[in-house]
Amino acid sequence: MPRKCYLTCLLNSHPPIPLPHNIETVIGRSKLTKIKDQSCSRNQLSIKADCENCSVELKQLGLNPSGFDGFSMTKDAVYKVGHNTRIEVLLNNHVHLLKFDPPPVDHSKAEGKRKLEDMEPEQSSRKSIKMEGDSKPCDVKAAPESAWENVDSGELYIYTAKGVKSSEKIAAFDMDGTLITPKSGKVYPVDISDWKIAFPTVAQKLKEQIELGFKVIILSNQAPIGSGRVKIEDFKKKIENIVRKLDVPIQAYIATGKGFYRKPTTGMWRVLSEEKNDGLVIDMEKSFYCGDAAGRTANWAPGKKKDHSMADKLMAENLGLTFYTPEEFFLGHKLSDVLMKKPDFHPKQYTPEPFDQRLISSEKEILVLVGFPGSGKSFIAREIIKKSDNRYVSVCRDELGSWQKCASTATKFIQQGKSVIVDSTNPDKESRARWTALAHELGVGSRCAKMAASLAHARHNNKYRELRKEKHLPVSDIVFHSYKNKFVEPSTKEGFKEVLTVKFTGTFENEDAEKMYKLHLLEK
Structure with missing residues (x-):
């Protein structure tokens, strides 16, 4: 049977697009791709498949950058990629997969064992990991109702959505810039309704974590609540609406002050581990944290501003957790070429000096x-x-x-x-x-x-x-x-x-x- 090539939408928003052998296919903003984003040209990306050798030539035609496997493309440059390559019609957006059918020999076994969307090797391997002492899902009851709690006179608020289950594996996420972003396009939201889901894959990825036995939590600094600029009752509605939109049982920790609950310090995690996980000991090697405050310098991707802080990355370091940026976790980008600022002072390296x-x-x-x-x-x-x-x-x-x-x-x-x-x-x-x-x-x-x-x-x-x-x-x-x-x-x-x-x-x-x-x- 002759091999065929397809471009498959990660969110299944449109049928797979056939890529004929040695014939250039141009895609972009169109009814075919369901892309309506005006930043995307109608002729954004040229794709030419070689079905005999299982390779594909990519060329960006549009003014705004496209991407693949975490790399930003340069206009009119030709890139050769292969089976299972992630294609971003626009950098960070409209993610597709290149698929050959039948797949190359090297991928045959893996292809029979995993779904197209299960692209993370670490996550797929987690399905088969069974650590001694792991809790079975039936050992922990799901939260029967959604509820809010107040800790230390409002220094910390905790929201537990209905259906949340404790686990020794924690999938932790920042909120602003990671799960959501202002729909107004401004740096900071103008009101509690000014938000949209940050990436098309967010809800799907969070649901995958639940299926893999993780407890999904949010760790968010919200100083405007502590200063009185945002009313906590309004913010509670925002959190509830976000969780409802994602349709995933989430436990959210909201630090409102400047004390030990605020990232990068570890107060929120301490409350989680000591009081809000039904006595289950968290496996720090399996758990991870994802956030956008990673200290990335200006233009870490074309046109991107520098990160507002390093709080997320430094909190992960404080806890010894594996860290991901949102682009890395939700879109499969790689960090090898991303410049990140390092802190000027490393407290772990400090040793007391003798008196002079x-x-x-x-x-x-x-x-x-x-x-x-x-x-x-x-x-x-x-x-x-x-x-x-x-x-x-x-x-x-x-x-x-x-x-x-x-x-x-x-x-x-x-x-x-x-x-x-x-x-x-x-x-x-x-x-x-x-x-x-x-x-x-x-x-x-x-x-x-x-x-x-x-x-x-x-x-x-x-x-x-x-x-x-x-x-x-x-x-x-x-x-x-x-x-x-x-x-x-x-x-x-x-x-x-x-x-x-x-x-x-x-x-x-x-x-x-x-x-x-x-x-x-x-x-x-």
Whole structure:
């Protein structure tokens, strides 16, 4: 029987399109493909099948890019592909499969064992995996009714749709930009009705996960609820409508504040694993997370803007979960050629530094600290006081309120025979010159200790203090960047006897505190 070739729509929205041997077929926006998208040309893609060798030549004719197997095509370039290639008539949209009948010999066995839409090797293999201790579906009852729960006075809301079943396998998804996108075309939705399903394959893919024994959940940051810009009752309706549209039993976790529930921190997952999974232990190797906040740089695909953050990818790293972007999971794209930003500070690589004994002088002095908020100045000041048997004292503008009060207090301490630590940011020559002048006036020496912690490290420390509810006021990004813009490298030319560079030194009150510190805490 002569071999034939077809272009099959992944969503079965139209019958397979025959591709005759060695004859060019041009497809695009038409009644044949059911594509109505004006971005798609009527003559978008040229396809020429070689049925004898099971190969197909593709050529993009339209102005907007087409794609195949996760690659963006270039206009008028010719690409040779084969059986089971995923074709995107428009990049990320209108997904089809190239099929030969009968298939090539190498695919014969696989073709008899799986459906056309079951294209993920990892997922198909999961069907046959049976781990020791796995729960049987009948062991866990489905949620009898849909219900909402409120955790920590509205810091977290949980929606469990009717039919949700707990499982040791979790398929977790971000919501905005992953499952849905604003139908208005704007970056952010204009109201609770401004949404549409992000990709044509979303509902089908989620249903596949249910069939494979996964529990499907949503993990979403929604700060506008916490700030009062969006009413929770309105947002609940939005979630219910999304779940109804997808027609899949989903459990949704909605973080409304800035605390430990908000991604990339792992509070939502902790509630899931400890309280909302019927006691089943989650298999982290089988489970995965999919989200669009992956730190992809601008033009990671033609015309695509950079990702708004890295929160999704970093949360997956915090948990040790396999991570997918939406395009990778729902459309089969590959990430090998996609540039992704990496965090500037890696908390897991941090190891505490020993105390620098050079910070303590045998002579009376004014020691001026320099560094970002959160760079460890106050901790170092306390350590110096303790290790010097209280020969040093600290003055801090945040506590005393003005430079004049700090100078007056420092003068009294110097006159009492103490050395003084200036615990302030002191980014520029002007702020430091006041202290070298005062030291000269009082007849004592002055040194400078510059904290080595970077901006990213200091911001991490600030977020850690905020999450631990320590007695520090949160520091805004404006303050951090103000320091960065004012900063001038200190030198002995300013009148200091010595300028030391001090690595960050920190200790943890317990194991939980250290574990939190070593998580990615920042979204960007």
